[in-house]
Amino acid sequence: MTLVLAIMLPLLSAFLIPFFHLARKTLSAGLISIMGLASISAALAAAYTGWYSPAVSLMGGWAPDIGIALVGDRLSSAFLLLTSIGSGAALACALEKFGGGPWRFYALFFLLLGSMNGILLTGDLFNLFVFYEIFSVAAYLLVAFSMSWQALEAGLKYLVLGTIGALFILLGTAFTFMATGVLNMALLAEALASIPRETLTAISACLVLGLTIKTGAFPVHFWLPDAHSSAQTAVSALLSGVLIKVSIYALMRVCYIFFLGTNGTVFLAITVTGSLSVLGGHLMALRQDDIKRLLAYSTVAQIGYILIGIGCASAAGAAAAVFHTFNHMLMKMGLFITAGNLSEEKGTREICGLTGLWKSHPVWVAVFAVLSAAIVGIPPLNGFMSKWFIILSSAGAGTVIPALVIAAGTVISAAYYLRILSAFISPGEGSSSGLPPSVPRKPRRRSISFAIVGSFALLCLVLGVMAFSPFFRECFSSIGQTAVDVEAYVGLVTGR
Amino acid sequence: MMFDTAHELFRIDTFSMVMSALVVFMTVAVSIYSPGYCEERTTFRRAVFYGAPWLFCLFSCLGVVSGSWFMFTISVELSSLALFFIILLQDPKAARLYIFSQLLGAGFLLTGTALLGALTGATAIGPVPGDILWLFLTGLGFKAAFPVLHFWLPQVHGKAPTPASALLSGFAVKIGVFGIARLVSPDTGTVLPFLGSVMAIYGVGQALLQHDAKRLLAYHTVSQLGYIVTALGAGTSLGIAAGFFHTVAHALFKGLLFLSVGTLEKVYGTKDLDHLGGAARELPLTFSLFLVGALAISGFPGFSGYASKAMVKAALYEIPNPLWYWALQAAGVGTVISFCKVGYFAFIRERDPGLRPHREHMPGGRKDLMRNTGMALPAAATLTLGIFPGFFAGLGGLESNSLFGMKDLLPAAATFALGISLFWILRKWFGSGKHEIPDIDTLISKGSRLSAPVFSILQSMNCGLLRFYIVAVVAAGLALMFLM
Numbered sequence: 001m002t003l004v005l006a007i008m009l010p011l012l013s014a015f016l017i018p019f020f021h022l023a024r025k026t027l028s029a030g031l032i033s034i035m036g037l038a039s040i041s042a043a044l045a046a047a048y049t050g051w052y053s054p055a056v057s058l059m060g061g062w063a064p065d066i067g068i069a070l071v072g073d074r075l076s077s078a079f080l081l082l083t084s085i086g087s088g089a090a091l092a093c094a095l096e097k098f099g100g101g102p103w104r105f106y107a108l109f110f111l112l113l114g115s116m117n118g119i120l121l122t123g124d125l126f127n128l129f130v131f132y133e134i135f136s137v138a139a140y141l142l143v144a145f146s147m148s149w150q151a152l153e154a155g156l157k158y159l160v161l162g163t164i165g166a167l168f169i170l171l172g173t174a175f176t177f178m179a180t181g182v183l184n185m186a187l188l189a190e191a192l193a194s195i196p197r198e199t200l201t202a203i204s205a206c207l208v209l210g211l212t213i214k215t216g217a218f219p220v221h222f223w224l225p226d227a228h229s230s231a232q233t234a235v236s237a238l239l240s241g242v243l244i245k246v247s248i249y250a251l252m253r254v255c256y257i258f259f260l261g262t263n264g265t266v267f268l269a270i271t272v273t274g275s276l277s278v279l280g281g282h283l284m285a286l287r288q289d290d291i292k293r294l295l296a297y298s299t300v301a302q303i304g305y306i307l308i309g310i311g312c313a314s315a316a317g318a319a320a321a322v323f324h325t326f327n328h329m330l331m332k333m334g335l336f337i338t339a340g341n342l343s344e345e346k347g348t349r350e351i352c353g354l355t356g357l358w359k360s361h362p363v364w365v366a367v368f369a370v371l372s373a374a375i376v377g378i379p380p381l382n383g384f385m386s387k388w389f390i391i392l393s394s395a396g397a398g399t400v401i402p403a404l405v406i407a408a409g410t411v412i413s414a415a416y417y418l419r420i421l422s423a424f425i426s427p428g429e430g431s432s433s434g435l436p437p438s439v440p441r442k443p444r445r446r447s448i449s450f451a452i453v454g455s456f457a458l459l460c461l462v463l464g465v466m467a468f469s470p471f472f473r474e475c476f477s478s479i480g481q482t483a484v485d486v487e488a489y490v491g492l493v494t495g496r
Numbered sequence: 497m498m499f500d501t502a503h504e505l506f507r508i509d510t511f512s513m514v515m516s517a518l519v520v521f522m523t524v525a526v527s528i529y530s531p532g533y534c535e536e537r538t539t540f541r542r543a544v545f546y547g548a549p550w551l552f553c554l555f556s557c558l559g560v561v562s563g564s565w566f567m568f569t570i571s572v573e574l575s576s577l578a579l580f581f582i583i584l585l586q587d588p589k590a591a592r593l594y595i596f597s598q599l600l601g602a603g604f605l606l607t608g609t610a611l612l613g614a615l616t617g618a619t620a621i622g623p624v625p626g627d628i629l630w631l632f633l634t635g636l637g638f639k640a641a642f643p644v645l646h647f648w649l650p651q652v653h654g655k656a657p658t659p660a661s662a663l664l665s666g667f668a669v670k671i672g673v674f675g676i677a678r679l680v681s682p683d684t685g686t687v688l689p690f691l692g693s694v695m696a697i698y699g700v701g702q703a704l705l706q707h708d709a710k711r712l713l714a715y716h717t718v719s720q721l722g723y724i725v726t727a728l729g730a731g732t733s734l735g736i737a738a739g740f741f742h743t744v745a746h747a748l749f750k751g752l753l754f755l756s757v758g759t760l761e762k763v764y765g766t767k768d769l770d771h772l773g774g775a776a777r778e779l780p781l782t783f784s785l786f787l788v789g790a791l792a793i794s795g796f797p798g799f800s801g802y803a804s805k806a807m808v809k810a811a812l813y814e815i816p817n818p819l820w821y822w823a824l825q826a827a828g829v830g831t832v833i834s835f836c837k838v839g840y841f842a843f844i845r846e847r848d849p850g851l852r853p854h855r856e857h858m859p860g861g862r863k864d865l866m867r868n869t870g871m872a873l874p875a876a877a878t879l880t881l882g883i884f885p886g887f888f889a890g891l892g893g894l895e896s897n898s899l900f901g902m903k904d905l906l907p908a909a910a911t912f913a914l915g916i917s918l919f920w921i922l923r924k925w926f927g928s929g930k931h932e933i934p935d936i937d938t939l940i941s942k943g944s945r946l947s948a949p950v951f952s953i954l955q956s957m958n959c960g961l962l963r964f965y966i967v968a969v970v971a972a973g974l975a976l977m978f979l980m
Contacts, residue, residue, distance in 0.1 A: 156962075157962055157965070160962055160965075160966065161965060161966070161969060164966065164969055164970070165969075168973060201977065201980045202977065204980060205973065205976045205977040205980050206973075208976065209969075209972065209973040209976050213969060219968065219972050220968070220969050220972050222958065222965040222968070222969075223965075225958070263980070265979075265980045266980070269976060269979070269980065280954065283950065283951065283954055284954055284958065287951060287954075287955070378573070378574075378577065379570040379573055379574060380570065384570075388566075388606060388610075391606055391607060391610045392610045392613060392614075394610075395607065395610035395611045395613065395614040396610075396613075396614045398614070400607060400611060400631070403603075403606070403607035403610060403611075404603070404604070404607055406603065407599075407600060407602075407603020407604060407606065407607060408600070408603070410599050410600075410603055411596045411599050411600050411603070414595060414596060414599055415592070415596065418592060418595075422588065
């Protein structure tokens with residue numbers, strides 16, 4: 001029941017918000033917060049259930065082969081926790097900035113939250129596609145929400161490319177159904193072992209490509225930089241921190257359950273894509289002048305690290321990938337919120353214009369420095385630890401090239417984050433010429449945003465140090481075990 | 497499997513104790529020297545200037561006593577980060593070059609460590625199997641300035657504030673050497689002496705052509721590291737002990753030399769040998785301390801450099817190939833010429849009449865006192881180790897008297913005679929104009945233009961045209977389908 005609530009409560013909130021708006025014309029921030037808290041607690045309850053007693057919930061009592069099953073195990077719990085933290089933070093930032101005003105925004109937000117929880121909990125391939133569609137539509141609209149030309153263009157590109165991705169997922173699902181006659185993932189894990197090799201190739205190519213487009217990995221990343229940089233700060237943080245991670249989950253789940261025993265080439269393809277993503281994303285980020293675009297390309301590169309972890313096709317690799325997913329959520333959300341606030345203060349997003357901030361906003365710059373040190377991979381922060389685990393597991397898979405690519409990526413990312421930091425610290429033209437700053441404006445108080453990014457930066461340090469403790473590693477390796485243990489998943493769903 | 501616990505957390509033996517003592521000693525000397533050098537205005541910058549060396553000291557100590565390659569790499573990376581901040585105060589470009597090169601080296605080391613863990617199940621510090629040796633040698637080579645991988649060293653040593661240069665040459669590069677010493681196994685026997693000889697000859701050759709005093713000293717660091725690497729390549733316990741002795745000796749006298757050039761830089765406002773001169777009369781104490789360092793690096797009997805080089809050569813007698821021995825002898829002649837050049841041009845001949853010394857830095861002031869006190873420490877240690885090399889000789893199983901035999905004294909005398917006479921013949925040529933030939937660092941900055949096509953391909957991929965994106969995505973799908 002808790003699993004259903006995690007999907008239903010946000011969807012209900014999304015449904016109710018327009019009615020509240022119609023009835024009262026104004027929407028109080030308190031109401032939104034209560035709805036948000038309820039949805040997030042439901043997701044956390046589902047995560048708790050999934051973690052301690054993996055659960056299956058059959059919709060309407062139909063058996064798994066004809067009905068829809070919701071499955072909560074450790075992998076989905078980990079991701080539920082991630083989306084709860086991430087979307088909670090984004091909601092708090094949005095509430096601080098907009099108040100209760102834009103009801104459409106919040107309706108879309110809750111729609112997104114519900115569909116994300118749906119993707120994380122569903123055990124049915126077609127149901128996954130349906131939730132993906134809800135998720136994508138909400139995401140397209142949120143990107144275009146500010147209605148500037150830039151945002152509309154980004155939203156359109158996201159729409160077109162996202163639809164192509166969805167098309168491939170749908171094709172893969174249709175081929176699967178035609179070949180086997182079932183849609184439940186656990187039953188498919190058994191059925192796919194006995195279908196012809198060529199059919200399996202077509203299915204795997206369609207599913208992997210569709211999901212890779214949604215994750216925004218390098219050769220098919222085109223929608224990501226525009227979408228992530230044009231949206232408002234809270235949405236950018238949500239896109240980079242949480243939405244991408246849901247696609248990562250879908251890719252992990254589908255690939256591990258369907259192709260771990262049947263088609264090893266899938267994982268080679270994922271590793272290659274990941275390596276390309278690391279190089280391409282970092283090199284593109286190096287050339288950006290717009291700070292949010294730079295962070296968006298950095299996301300492409302970080303997705304590459306995660307894909308390399310997934311491509312190891314081992315429990316250690318999956319655990320490392322999940323750990324990096326968590327870390328990237330913390331680091332990139334923090335960076336986006338900080339960069340967004342600082343560039344709103346200065347009235348520009350060009351890096352060369354973001355000068356003199358060390359004098360005016362020292363604590364924000366300090367937090368940015370910690371977060372970027374973490375994402376570059378300075379020991380003992382969390383980014384370093386998860387990269388090290390990814391390198392370890394890719395070495396365990398017997399290859400050295402992804403590890404060297406990660407090493408090269410570290411240097412390139414150090415280059416561009418240092419560029420941003422040196423711009424922040426440089427005195428700036430305003431103070432030297434004696435003129436007042438170009439945008440005379442009273443600095444706004446952003447205490448909630450600051451509390452969020454500050455605690456994220458602190459968590460970066462804590463998680464990095466915690467990675468040395470055996471208990472913590474146990475937790476993450478059990479997630480990895482769950483991810484690759486197909487038999488346990490099948491047993492859980494079918495009850496055998 | 498993420499961290500194995502099969503090895504102890506720390507590995508403490510004579511070598512790591514000596515290295516820790518060395519870094520603490522160097523940091524103390526540099527900290528005494530710094531008040532005579534530091535001219536930072538704000539409290540924050542001063543705090544970095546005085547605090548970063550101690551942070552460096554802390555992480556370096558952790559690095560040399562760590563028991564696994566993983567901890568070693570982390571500590572070394574953090575120690576580089578500490579030096580990065582102090583270099584950043586003076587020259588951001590050099591600081592960036594430094595941290596990028598060190599991060600890349602750490603990446604290679606981490607990759608090697610991960611493979612080591614995958615192959616053997618343990619990452620305890622020590623020799624590694626032959627097929628992943630290249631990763632470790634490359635990673636440590638960035639630190640220890642192997643040929644081609646030394647691209648960062650001349651520039652960073654030349655541009656860094658002098659206390660940082662002294663620590664860089666004195667200890668930061670030695671951590672790389674320390675790692676290589678831990679790696680020594682029969683597999684390293686062929687590659688290390690070759691690399692070491694190349695470094696010894698190439699470093700001294702480049703040093704002879706420099707006119708910036710700190711850059712010249714930086715190339716001598718490459719050259720002296722060559723001695724150490726060659727000695728380690730001998731692979732015997734005598735070779736390793738000799739390498740360590742030269743490591744310690746070089747840290748002390750090269751730190752001393754950098755600090756004395758720093759004094760010239762403060763007093764005259766330049767470190768260019770084309771303009772300097774006459775410092776011996778105005779700064780007699782600095783000159784005598786410089787002389788200690790110069791005689792030690794050139795291998796004059798009674799100074800630490802002589803004893804350590806004699807021990808290195810003793811180690812090389814044990815391996816069959818005489819080529820390495822003669823390469824080091826030739827490098828020794830070059831070293832003598834080079835330090836005759838520094839001594840003559842910076843201290844003895846008449847200087848550029850336009851150059852006026854700054855009064856506040858002249859002898860008698862507090863700044864000069866602090867600087868000379870800081871330099872006196874390594875100078876005293878250099879003399880002590882030169883006269884009583886018994887401890888290090890004992891590590892290699894030698895009597896300290898055996899280092900002062902005729903078969904070592906005669907070549908040293910011949911080296912000095914040849915070096916001084918060659919310098920006297922060539923001194924006009926050294927004094928006239930610039931003779932630098934481009935090193936790998938200028939080639940790299942030229943070569944970065946080669947990356948332009950990569951960027952233009954990437955740029956045109958992200959052209960913003962939706963129809964191109966759609967074609968690219970569908971093409972990627974087809975490619976995936978065919979490749980699977």
